[in-house]
Amino acid sequence: MTPNPHIGIIGAGISGLRCADILIQNGARVTILEARDRIGGRVHQSTVGDHVVDLGPNWIHGAGENPIMTIAEETGTVMYDPEGGRHITYSRDGHPINDEVSAKVQDFVWTTIAEAFKYSNHHGQSIPAERSLFDFFRDRVQQTNFSDEEKQHCLDACKLWGGYVGDQIDKQSLKFFRLEECVDGSNFVVASTYKRILEHVSETAVKKASIHLNEPVTNINAPTKSPHQVTVTTATGKTYTFDEVVVTCPLGWLKQNTSAFTPQLPPRLEQAITNISYGRLEKIYVTFPRAFWHDAVFAQFLNPSYTSYPENIEWNQECLSLASLPSPHAHPTLLFYTYGAGGAEIVNRLSGSPSSPGYRDALISTLQPFYSRLPGYNAENPDCVPVALLATQWQKDEFAGYGSYCNFQVGVEGADRDIEVLRCGDGIGLSRGVWFAGEHTAPFVALGTTTGAFWSGERIAKEICRGFGIGEVGGMGVKDDSLPSALD
Numbered sequence: 001m002t003p004n005p006h007i008g009i010i011g012a013g014i015s016g017l018r019c020a021d022i023l024i025q026n027g028a029r030v031t032i033l034e035a036r037d038r039i040g041g042r043v044h045q046s047t048v049g050d051h052v053v054d055l056g057p058n059w060i061h062g063a064g065e066n067p068i069m070t071i072a073e074e075t076g077t078v079m080y081d082p083e084g085g086r087h088i089t090y091s092r093d094g095h096p097i098n099d100e101v102s103a104k105v106q107d108f109v110w111t112t113i114a115e116a117f118k119y120s121n122h123h124g125q126s127i128p129a130e131r132s133l134f135d136f137f138r139d140r141v142q143q144t145n146f147s148d149e150e151k152q153h154c155l156d157a158c159k160l161w162g163g164y165v166g167d168q169i170d171k172q173s174l175k176f177f178r179l180e181e182c183v184d185g186s187n188f189v190v191a192s193t194y195k196r197i198l199e200h201v202s203e204t205a206v207k208k209a210s211i212h213l214n215e216p217v218t219n220i221n222a223p224t225k226s227p228h229q230v231t232v233t234t235a236t237g238k239t240y241t242f243d244e245v246v247v248t249c250p251l252g253w254l255k256q257n258t259s260a261f262t263p264q265l266p267p268r269l270e271q272a273i274t275n276i277s278y279g280r281l282e283k284i285y286v287t288f289p290r291a292f293w294h295d296a297v298f299a300q301f302l303n304p305s306y307t308s309y310p311e312n313i314e315w316n317q318e319c320l321s322l323a324s325l326p327s328p329h330a331h332p333t334l335l336f337y338t339y340g341a342g343g344a345e346i347v348n349r350l351s352g353s354p355s356s357p358g359y360r361d362a363l364i365s366t367l368q369p370f371y372s373r374l375p376g377y378n379a380e381n382p383d384c385v386p387v388a389l390l391a392t393q394w395q396k397d398e399f400a401g402y403g404s405y406c407n408f409q410v411g412v413e414g415a416d417r418d419i420e421v422l423r424c425g426d427g428i429g430l431s432r433g434v435w436f437a438g439e440h441t442a443p444f445v446a447l448g449t450t451t452g453a454f455w456s457g458e459r460i461a462k463e464i465c466r467g468f469g470i471g472e473v474g475g476m477g478v479k480d481d482s483l484p485s486a487l488d
Contacts (some may be wrong), residue, residue, distance in 0.1 A: 004029055005468045008232055008242035010217050012205070013041025014198075014450055015437040016248040018457030020205040025474035026465045030209040031240060033232060035216035035399045039202055041250075042400060043194045043450065048285040048354075049388035051322075051331040054193050055283065056392075057450045058335075062183025067476045068197060068451045069188075075196035079188040080325050085297025089157065090373050094306040097153060104146070105153045112140050113161065117485035120178035132410050133161070133172040156302035160318050163337040165407040165448075166279020168314055171340075176408040176415040179444055183451060184484045189320070191329040194450070201454065212238075216399070220245060220434060221262040228433030243468075244433035246460055248453075251440040252278045252401015261434070269426040272418035276440060279448070280395050281404040282343040284336040286367060287388040291323035291332040292376040299334075299374060307369035313341040317370050334371055347393050354390050363389045405448040406440040419447065423459075430467075435460050443479040455479060 005028050009016045012034035020030045038044070042056035060079065063069050072079055089102040097105070116136050120127070137158045141151045161169050165180055172180075190197070205211065212234075219233040222245065230245040249257070254273050258265055265273075293299075301317045309315040322333040338346055349362040364386060371377065377384050394400045408415045422441050429435040437460045442452025459478045465471060 003027065003470065005243040005464075005470070006031065007464060008033065008230065008240060008245040009248060010220070010232065010245065011035075011041060011248035011438075012039040012202075012211060013248060013438070014043055014201055014453040015439070015457035016041075016246070017202045017205045018454050019246050019248065019437055019461040020209045021201070022458055022461035022474050023464065024204050024208045026471045028465070028468070028470065030205070031242070032205060032209050032211045033215045033217055033234060033240065034211065034213050037213050039206070039211065039213075040198050042394070042404075043198050045193050045195055046390060048333060048390040049287040049331075051287065051333060052193055052195070053285055053333070053335075053390070054190065057194060058190050058283075060188045060190060061449050061451065062445075063185035063188060064183045065479065066183050066185070066451050067454055070476070071197050071200050072190065075200050077190060077194075077196045078192035078326060078329055080191040081186050081188050082297050082320065082324060083186060085324055086295050087298045088296050088300070088374070089153070090299070090301045090304075091153065092156065092303045092305045094301075094304065094373055096373075101150060101153065104150065105157050108141070108144070108146075108154045109158050109161075112137055112158065114485070115140065116174065116177050117181050117483070120174060120176065121483060121486040124175050124178060127175040129173070129175055129413050130410050131174045132170050133174050133177055134158070134170040136174050137169070153302065156316065157300060159303075159314055159316050160300055162314065162316075162339040163281065163318055165339075166281040166404045167277070167340040167407060167409070171409045173408045173410050173412055173415065176412060178483055178485065179408050179415060179419070179447055181445060181483050181485055182449065183445055183479075189325065191325040217249075217260065219260050219262060220247065222428070222432040222434045223263065224431050230433050242433075244429075244435065244464060246435045246437055246464070248437045248457065250401035250403075250438060251276060251406050252403040253399065254401070256401060266426040266428060268421055269428070272421040272426075275412050275418045276415060276422070277407050277409040277412070278401060278403040279339070279405050279407045280343050281337065281339050282347060282392045282394060284338060284346070284363060284367065284391040285333050285389065286336065286363070286371065286386050287331065287333040288383060288386055289332065290383040291321065292378075292381065292383045293321060293323075293334075293374040294376050296374060297321050297324045299370075301370045301373070304369065309342075310345060313345060315342055317367070319370070336367060336370075344395055347391065347395050350391060350393065354388075360386075360389055363391060407448065416444070419444070423456075429463070435464065444481040445479055445483055
């Protein structure tokens with residue numbers, strides 16, 4: 001037993017902060033090394049115009065047994081369920097699809113998603129690794145009695161699922177689509193931002209951990225020895241020595257930096273890091289003087305023929321009206337979600353700061369063909385001219401691993417086992433004192449989510465506490481790997 005082990009945590013995102021909280025409550029000494037000049041990782045806010053917005057997660061996925069929902073309620077975080085709000089779908093030619101057909105299309109998409117979860121759960125072993133989620137949609141739509149036009153609308157609309165996984169659905173593995181399933185219950189927009197949630201999760205670490213900002217890690221030296229001694233070197237030339245280390249860096253960072261580990265990571269662990277894919281999801285906020293689009297909550301623009309874009313990439317767009325948020329958090333802003341190669345194309349068009357003319361012009365020329373289709377738009381009306389624009393650029397962010405969160409693409413043969421290998425580090429936690437946490441090591445029902453990051457930090461902290469024999473107080477409980485659709 002080590003009464004007061006010194007644990008190093010690399011990364012001050014949600015998983016690292018939760019890990020620190022549990023370790024500190026059980027008597028460990030904790031030092032956090034963070035590459036950025038702030039804590040929170042991808043949980044971060046900025047302003048567009050006079051309005052504070054989330055740059056990273058801005059939803060809580062699944063209101064069931066979800067600790068992030070519990071924290072949101074405890075902190076007075078305002079949430080909003082947009083389900084039932086007015087939904088407008090625009091066809092390839094830019095005209096709105098009538099409400100009856102639009103409802104039919106949306107019902108088909110969400111029913112087929114639920115069916116795909118079940119199919120992946122019950123037939124995963126026999127599904128070829130090359131079979132995609134889009135293949136499943138294409139088969140299902142042929143089984144309907146829809147008109148040819150309605151079938152095309154369905155296939156166009158299903159591609160917007162790319163905004164959930166961070167890449168095109170023809171790349172999404174059907175075999176492991178079950179790993180994209182979320183906690184049961186409604187999905188909520190975090191209307192007042194994640195600010196209070198982050199403050200709550202970080203409270204113990206901020207008060208009692210030693211947090212070192214602006215310290216990008218360049219080497220983690222963890223020889224096989226007992227007792228463990230892990231030496232971490234940062235870009236500033238500083239070295240830190242710990243009894244054990246928890247690496248909470250994003251999966252994308254791990255993909256870029258396996259050489260930072262000395263000795264080399266076990267081959268099976270490196271293979272798992274390679275096998276799991278990394279998504280590309282971006283947000284674009286467009287603020288106007290007033291919400292000219294009236295009561296529209298969601299708008300989808302399917303495979304547009306009315307604007308130009310590079311060949312061989314998807315240019316479907318989807319936006320959420322933040323004017324529909326509850327007061328006082330509502331503001332006249334459209335939030336566009338863009339993903340994959342399309343998101344990369346938009347990000348690569350940007351240069352300069354959000355206030356620069358080039359940045360503004362690039363976003364307006366990209367998005368004006370879409371928001372100009374909304375009801376109430378008039379090019380001569382000043383209310384229809386954006387007053388502020390802001391795009392995330394996670395794909396250009398070294399510390400985010402040049403992307404957003406894990407997903408599972410066609411060709412992967414054992415994604416579930418890959419996640420399990422990442423969780424245990426293929427044994428180097430026990431042999432070398434190096435552990436892994438983050439959304440890519442979460443319970444299956446929370447991969448790629450803030451909830452998953454939170455659970456992963458708590459899980460690994462408890463494992464370390466058990467190893468040192470210092471107790472296990474303070475946890476909210478971690479979900480197992482059961483999935484809702486597996487029970488049907």
